[in-house]
Amino acid sequence: MRLSIASVCLALLPAACSGPSGAVATPPATPPTDSPYLLVLGTAQDGGLPQIACRKACCEAARQDPTRRRMVTSLLLVDPRSGRRWIFDASPDLPLQVEAARGHGGPGLDAPGRPALFDGVFLTHAHMGHYSGLIQFGREAYGSAPVDLAGTPRMIDFLTSNGPWSLLFDGGHATAVTLTPDVPLELSPDLTVTAIQVPHRDEFSDTVGFLIAGPESSALYLPDIDKWTRWERPLGSVLEDVDLAFLDGTFFGPGELPGRNMADVPHPFIVETLRTLEGSSAATLDKVHFTHLNHSNPAADPEGPAAKTVREAGAHVLGEGALFAL
Ligand SMILES: [Zn+2]
Ligand SMILES: [Zn+2]
Incomplete structure (x- = not known):
């Protein structure tokens, strides 16, 4: 993974401002200058909030009040020691999230050419x-210098074998980094990333x-998984091994998608996750931050009763702009 120019902008921007959408944010905090940290760039399910053509209160409210919008799930890892x-x-x-990530590492704003915006994806x-x-990253938009794209062999094979993604590699905008699950990739001597395989609807990857x-400290980023019971690792023991867990909170509970069979899109309901963790210590529940919220998820409204249920259980609903030191 390549070294980018250290940013000089850390002090120029409020660290935990809400995203450019004005989306739900947690209280401001200052990013550390001497150790790696995570910045939350998005917390919605794939379709975002508001979602296309949704005329229900969930999305109409978000159209009228930008603070209720949520960008799609994404997380930034910054090492301020190297930029x-x-x-x-x-x-x-991504275009809005690149703006939300300004001042948090990456190439300087005056860097020549089209330097890779991230040291890896x-x-x-x-x-x-x-x-x-x-x-x-392709020529129709940023036309990036090659950026490392890291995924499992099947994910990388999908990208390199299918247009339009293959053009990123053919055009010199991307290079492939193949990850072996359970084998840590060292980003610096005290910073590693490890892919962990989970059960999900795996049509293409x-x-x-x-x-x-x-x-x-360590964090688990796990935005999409089928039910916990389909995973060989018990959630409780997974949480024992980390300090933070950004978990699939797509749906709050059953009945959330009228007219659709929710078994077709299996995710652990937030109420199921909380039930699974019933009896866990307060310290364990405090690690849990729900993300990847579907537009239908009532917990996306921080003032609503569903978010209150999560808070009262001792867990959290993740907000854009939140910072976590590692
Ligand atoms: Zn998703
Ligand atoms: Zn909606």
């Missing part, structure tokens, strides 16, 4: 919310979450 940064998933909101899987933003381990 390097990596993004997890390339969402359809870690891809969880080939569903629209998680890789379609890659198209922005397999699906992974990422374990991000820094000098002081």
Whole structure:
């Protein structure tokens, strides 16, 4: 993974401002200057919030009040010691998320040419919310110098074998980094990323979450998974091994998609996850931050009763702009 020019902008922008959409944000915090940190760039399911053509209160309210909007799930990892940064998933909101990431590592604003905007892009899987933003790196848009795209062999094979994604490689805008699940990739001596395979609807690729381990703490990024019971790793023991967990919170509970069979799009309901963790310590529940919220998810409204249920259980609904030191 390549070294980019250290940013001089860390002090210029408020660190935990809400995204450019004005979307739901957690209280401001200052990014560390001497250790890696995570910046939350998006927290919605693949379709975003508001979602296309939704005329229900969930999305009409978000159209009227920008603070209720949420960009599609994405996470930025910044190492201020080197100015390097990596993004997890390339969402359809990537252009806005690049702006939200300004001042957090990456090439300087006056850097010549079209330097890679990230030192690497870690891809969880080939569903629209998680890789379609890659198209922005191509010649029709940014025309990037080669950026490292990291994924499992099946994910990389999908990208290199199918247009329009293959043009990114053919045109010199991307290079492939193949990840072996469970084998850490070293970004610096005290910073690693490990892909962890999870069960999901794997039409074009397999699906992974990422374990991000820094000098002081570690985080699990797991935006998409089928039910916890289909995973060989019990959630409780997964949480024992990390300090933070950004977990699939697509749906709050059953009945959320009238007219659709929710078994066709299996995800752990937030209420199921909380039930699974019933009896866990307060410290364990405090690690849990729900992300990847579908537009229908009532917990997306921070003032609503569903978000209150999550808070009262001791867990969190993730907000854009949140910062976590590693
Ligand atoms: Zn998704
Ligand atoms: Zn909606």
